[in-house]
């Protein structure tokens with residue numbers, strides 16, 4: 463068991479996908495985790511999974527994490543601020559500006575509230591989908607406001623680092639504008655694309671190869687959750703969608719007469735800009751479609767990377783490519799190991815059996831995230 467940076471008890475309110483995953487990860491580090499849920503059955507399930515324990519008299523959490531639907535987040539944050547006057551309260555909701563505004567408007571003690579948002583999740587909610595490793599190697603946005611202190615920022619940073627994430631600071635509004643582009647519009651585009659599959663013969667979707675699967679996975683997400691997210695971030699999302707619609711109109715116009723002067727150039731420019739855009743996603747530049755990438759957590763200690771490479775060799779797997787990512791401020795890094803797809807599953811199992819922690823991210827073999 464590794465030592466946690468976080469000290470003291472951590473209380474998690476909401477034991478669905480996020481709350482249970484955070485609880486599992488913190489319990490692995492030996493943190494005393496108190497769980498709460500309005501549904502007794504959901505609470506029992508998360509406790510049974512080992513994500514924490516029930517609240518007890520005398521509990522005194524240093525940190526409260528609210529992990530409920532966006533619409534209920536401000537209510538629960540306000541209630542937890544009242545119930546735990548010695549605690550810092552954070553939340554993990556996918557939108558940040560409207561929650562801070564709501565808390566401020568109702569006169570909550572926002573001096574002890576610091577919002578955050580792990581850029582990690584799955585298209586399925588609930589404790590049954592929870593996994594301790596969904597945060598490994600992912601950004602964790604911390605959204606300080608005018609009353610936030612450096613000590614409070616360090617506490618949420620410690621939470622992010624304990625879970626293997628990379629903390630990133632943005633104001634609540636900067637966060638909301640950024641996630642409109644990198645998370646909220648992708649959800650809409652995936653949903654619209656997947657919806658095109660409706661109505662026709664079932665033989666057509668049956669032809670799906672990896673391209674459609676890659677671009678529509680998140681279309682399986684919970685509509686109720688996403689109604690709340692999109693409603694709370696409507697203006698930044700609309701701005702990105704308008705630009706997207708202009709681009710789409712340009713493609714349609716070019717394809718209406720693909721041989722017309724200028725049309726081939728417009729199509730080529732659209733595809734090339736896509737190449738350039740995807741290369742800007744960290745961990746995606748230089749990615750080679752022929753290989754699967756395993757993301758392995760490597761302690762920042764002498765000889766650790768060499769040991770990993772030696773053990774990959776001992777498993778008889780040829781490493782096709784290697785990239786290293788360092789988590790700022792963390793005593794860990796991430797080695798992205800590219801291998802042929804046939805070897806990826808076997809190598810992942812072998813490395814886990816040898817005690818290595820693998821991120822189950824979008825690029826990892828067997829990933830569902």
Ligand SMILES: NC(=O)c1ccc[n+]([C@@H]2O[C@H](COP(=O)([O-])OP(=O)(O)OC[C@H]3O[C@@H](n4cnc5c(N)ncnc54)[C@H](O)[C@@H]3O)[C@@H](O)[C@H]2O)c1
Nearest residue numbers: 476477478479480499500530531532555556583584587588
């Ligand atoms: N799903 C993702 O991929 C993802 C990723 C990052 C952040 N988030 C954010 O995390 C939050 C939780 O999402 P999730 O996917 O874990 O949802 P979820 O539906 O899996 O879990 C929410 C849990 O909160 C409980 N709950 C609701 N109201 C409650 C109350 N009043 N008191 C106590 N418990 C209550 C529910 O019973 C449920 O167990 C959301 O705000 C979401 O925007 C989600």
Ligand SMILES: O=C(O)C(=O)C[C@]1(C(=O)O)C=C[C@@H](O)C=C1
Nearest residue numbers: 556580581582583584585645831
């Ligand atoms: O990968 C998924 O399935 C997600 O749900 C991830 C994702 C994202 O868009 O990156 C979705 C919404 C959350 O607010 C954060 C993470």
